[in-house]
Amino acid sequence: MFPDAPIYTTLYHPEGTFPEFAEAKIITSRLNRVGLFRHHHRAALPLLPLASSLMKVPSGTAIVSSSGWAHGFRYKGPTVVYCHTPARWVYLMEEYLGTRWWKRPRGVAVKLLHPLLKRWDHHAMAQRDYYLGNSTVVQERIRNIYGRQDVGLIHPPHAVDTGGELQPVPEAEHLLDGNGYFLVVSRLLPYKNVDAVIEAAAVAGKRLLVVGRGPLEMELRSMAHDDVLFVKDLTEPQLRWAYAHATALVAVSYEDFGITPLEASAWGVPTIALRAGGYLDTIRPGVNGIFTDTATAPDIARAMQEVQELPWDPEAMKAHADLFSEQRFAREIDELLRRFTGPPSDAPPR
Incomplete structure (x- = not known):
């Protein structure tokens, strides 16, 4: 929808994600200089709250696609947060880590950092203007966890091209x-x-x-x-x-x-x-x-x-x-932006 908009993100590993991102302007946190974190982002967990808080997005309106970190960036203008879930590692730890969390270093780290992560997450949420969920259960989870009642709902699209080439595995x-x-x-x-x-x-x-x-x-x-x-x-x-x-x-x-x-x-x-x-x-x-x-x-x-x-x-x-096409999704996002911020004069950052 916004091909010229810059993308702000904590970490970016080109070989590990979709090649289409190579055509976009990607602005990363300083953590991205560490090769270990680019390849194994979970290893950066103790540093991600600080790194996210230091990310500055200077553009006017921001569309924030977030499941835990991006809503904590520092935004200059209005923010619409498309929330895939409040941070799973904060509010659904057993589900995220598994029942034997203590046997994994990441599980121990998340448990120790939990009070800090929760405070950081609620502070980040309080700075944002508008939230919408990607499903009815996420919409309700946002309301229950964050206490926000004005929460929208737009289902994500699938991007399957059934007319494309098929290559046997x-x-x-x-x-x-x-x-x-x-x-x-x-x-x-x-x-x-x-x-x-x-x-x-x-x-x-x-x-x-x-x-x-x-x-x-x-x-x-x-x-x-x-x-x-x-x-x-x-x-x-x-x-x-x-x-x-x-x-x-x-x-x-x-x-x-x-x-x-x-x-x-x-x-x-x-x-x-x-x-x-x-x-x-x-x-x-x-x-x-x-x-x-x-x-x-x-x-x-x-x-x-x-x-x-x-x-x-x-x-x-x-x-x-x-019913879950990209065209439907684009139309609903555009209608939301127009209702919330007015007709955009510039493409907002993603």
């Missing part, structure tokens, strides 16, 4: 032998519940393709059976291929919004989703997916069987995904 080509496979597209973190999906696939006797990377990769690989394939760093054509040929997507983490079911729907692929979080906004049972009430292996295994027995209409799924 080399390690996964054998999955097209007619027996099908279930798909997980996720960061490999404790709250994503990928371990439960792996267990469920073993119980149900299903093949599973896991797309993603994260700190639990080796642990998950060690527990996986022979019919689980892990891949990462896929190209866009390869990710399209993975979606296009899947039997169903499995998404059983508690997500603030959760974009992957919409990406699957755009390909006419149903989703097994946890009945919680943002999936309550994006899943229409019987249209583009089914719910499982828990993220346990037995419930997921039952859902794997059920989703294969139901009749699905790919065109209805695609029509549902179209």
Whole structure:
């Protein structure tokens, strides 16, 4: 929407994010000079409150895309905060760190820093003009945690191009032998519940393709059976291929919004989703997916069987995904900016 606007961010690792950012003007904090932090941003946690507080955004109006740090930058003019969630590491620690948080250095650090992080976060929130959530659960969470009642809601878009090139994932080509496979597209973190999906696939006797990377990769690989394939760093054509040929997507983490079911729907692929979080906004049972009430292996295994027995209409799924298009998102953001700040004379920074 704002191709000429500068992007202010704490850390930027070009090789680790979308290549389109290479065309933008990126302004980073001083932490970005440390290669360790660029590659492993969680290691910078103790320094991020200070680094964020020192980030100055001199432009008139700022659109702040934040899940914890960007709303704490120093802004010259009005701010509209598109909040993906109040900081998960402050308010949903057990979910973010996992139940055995004390066994990880990051978990210990977050626990020790919690009082400081909470004070910093509430101070940052108090400086901002307007918040909107990306799902109904996040909208309500903002109200409950921050005590703000005037909170808007705009669902994020998906950006699936079903007309783009499909390129087979080399390690996964054998999955097209007619027996099908279930798909997980996720960061490999404790709250994503990928371990439960792996267990469920073993119980149900299903093949599973896991797309993603994260700190639990080796642990998950060690527990996986022979019919689980892990891949990462896929190209866009390869990710399209993975979606296009899947039997169903499995998404059983508690997500603030959760974009992957919409990406699957755009390909006419149903989703097994946890009945919680943002999936309550994006899943229409019987249209583009089914719910499982828990993220346990037995419930997921039952859902794997059920989703294969139901009749699905790919065109209805695609029509549902179209409700979350980039065009709709751009229109709603533009209407908000015009209502909140008036017609912008300059492109605001992102």
